Amino acid sequence: MFAALVLLAPLTSGGAAYAQSSPSPIHIGTAASDLGAQVFYAADLGYFRNAGLQPTISPISGGPTIMAAVASGDLDVGWGNAIDVTVAHQRGIPITIIATATVEDQSDPGTGILAVTNASGLKTAKDLTGKTIALLSLRNFTELATRNWIDKNGGDAKTVHFVELPYSEMPAALQAGRIDAAVLDNTADPTLGKPGDPLHVLSAVFFTVAPRLEGAVWYSTTTWVASHRQEAKAFVAVMKQTALWANGHHDDSATILASHISRTVDQIKGSKRVIYGTDISPALVQPELDLAFKYGLLAQPVQARDVITNP
Numbered sequence: 001m002f003a004a005l006v007l008l009a010p011l012t013s014g015g016a017a018y019a020q021s022s023p024s025p026i027h028i029g030t031a032a033s034d035l036g037a038q039v040f041y042a043a044d045l046g047y048f049r050n051a052g053l054q055p056t057i058s059p060i061s062g063g064p065t066i067m068a069a070v071a072s073g074d075l076d077v078g079w080g081n082a083i084d085v086t087v088a089h090q091r092g093i094p095i096t097i098i099a100t101a102t103v104e105d106q107s108d109p110g111t112g113i114l115a116v117t118n119a120s121g122l123k124t125a126k127d128l129t130g131k132t133i134a135l136l137s138l139r140n141f142t143e144l145a146t147r148n149w150i151d152k153n154g155g156d157a158k159t160v161h162f163v164e165l166p167y168s169e170m171p172a173a174l175q176a177g178r179i180d181a182a183v184l185d186n187t188a189d190p191t192l193g194k195p196g197d198p199l200h201v202l203s204a205v206f207f208t209v210a211p212r213l214e215g216a217v218w219y220s221t222t223t224w225v226a227s228h229r230q231e232a233k234a235f236v237a238v239m240k241q242t243a244l245w246a247n248g249h250h251d252d253s254a255t256i257l258a259s260h261i262s263r264t265v266d267q268i269k270g271s272k273r274v275i276y277g278t279d280i281s282p283a284l285v286q287p288e289l290d291l292a293f294k295y296g297l298l299a300q301p302v303q304a305r306d307v308i309t310n311p
Contacts, residue, residue: 051237103215117199
């Protein structure tokens, strides 16, 4: 069982309300970064409690760890990416997407950022031949998008070695020379791309796939959704409410986020923030699944609508 952070917040006005004699417990696993921060905001703002839910939130590093916990029933809802969900689905594990977490838009990239040190001399996809690239987790959309960018820009992704590393450790590992490149988000290096930063951006790799994509999703098991329909519906409504708030309250959300991750409020405010989605879109998921089939992660093509459940 994972160490958990139980978040109790006072009631605030607004939000979907579901009449219950007492709040229903819901166990959630998420990434300790801007990408998975909706649940932190919803708890601190009282949105969960207003919706009749009592959350236990576990910040967990690594998508596969969260997936395993959801599949085993240790967690009710997990944060991750659509490809991991679809791979599990194709293997017969009853995992299904229930809500959007983030969307990625070419006009304002906040994650999927391939960076190297200025001192490395690495400037092109071809320069990454035989190099080591760090990712938050392996065998998911981030890895496939990175491979896709390398292959489309004159490199050979088959020669690249990928390793897992938390976002918070990537900048130091780059500067120490333990890795050659990293695909990170802006909260990992708030000064990324700014004068004086020791890191240099090679590409926002996601957008060689499509100009707008589903970035991350919230998922559960079909069993939990079927037996907790009211809680699942309430969770989806709270995530939409929280997305609308967070997208328009970057300063306030930075204060909450800083209390849950190893970044200061000023660092978070100084970085580009993610875009939270409001409604899950099969059209934004489909390019990711097509890419997973192209690179052999999926054994056969999958339609996005088949791995999404509307509670």
